[in-house]
Amino acid sequence: MLEARSIHHRFRPDVPLLRDVSLHVAPGEVVGLEGASGSGKTTLARLLAGHLVPDRGRVTIDGTALPQAGFRPVQYVPQTPVLAMNPRWRIGRVLRESHQPDSAARSALGVDPAWDRRFPHELSGGQLQRVALLRSLAPGTRYLVADEITSALDPVAQALIWTALLRLSRERGIGILAISHEPALLDRVALRRITLR
Template sequence: MLEAHDITLGYRPGVSVLRGVSLQLAAGEWLGLSGASGSGKSTLGRALAGHHTLRSGSLQLDGAPLPRHGLHPVQWLPQVPELAVNPRWRIGRILAEAWTPDAALRQRFGIGDDWLERYPHELSGGELQRVAVLRSLAPGVRYLIADEISSMLDAITQAELWQTLAEVAEQRDLGVLVIGHDRALLKRLCQRRLWLENGQLCAEA
């Protein structure tokens, strides 16, 4: 269980983006998160993945604080995969930074052997997004924060990506927080959906 207790954080002094947010994400659960742009969805996602220092409140994984070193068990996937990769590294090295997925899993994500020799700019956005998702599935990762990861994909690529991810998540009992604007998509994927407004969470019917 990944738990956020009453977390508050902001970027500028005196201004809080998140104000007393608490949520729980169980292993194997799919939770949806929406909200207007600028409402703090990505900030919350990154906070859960340990990218931010909290002003107050705490994050816990199975009742214990999150580790400060090594591979973080909560991985954040940004909307723009270019942000997540080193442009000077080949795809093979980018993947190997986290782990070495076997050929069968690479195949399921549609990542061909010849891609490993390419640079990020030689892949399309959707192709690079699949690389970023596969990299985040290293052993030891327990929760994924998928921040608008399919909003620039066509419908078929989107459906393929989520189905592959759902299969792997089920095998490994991963919990997934899906951040997005697409109501139909969140309804499909998530058992529970939350709405973020003015830095506070409410449940969505």
């Protein structure tokens, strides 16, 4: 179980962004997270993945704190994947940074092996998001924090990516926190929803 317990976080001493936020995601469960712009959704996502440390409260997996070094079992997938990739690396190296993806996951997400020879700027937004998801699905991944991962894509690309991701989640027992401004999307993919105020 991925849990956030009474999380508090602020970037400025006089302005708390997150106050006493608690949530949990079970293995294989998809939980939707919604909230207005500026409510702290991305900050919470980064806290859950260990990219930030809360001022107060804890993030745990099965009651144990997240590891501070090495591979993290909670993977954060950003809205703009190109910003999370080295622009000087070809896609094959970007993928191998975390693991050597298997052909079944490649096929499910529609990541063409021919893309391995290209640079990130040579792929479309939808193609890059598939690469980012494939990279995040390393063997040790237990949870994904998907931060508006299909918001910039057309409905067909959204459907293809979410269909593949949900199938892989079921097969591998990976829990997902799906962050979105689109209630219709969360209605379709999430078992339950949380609103951040």
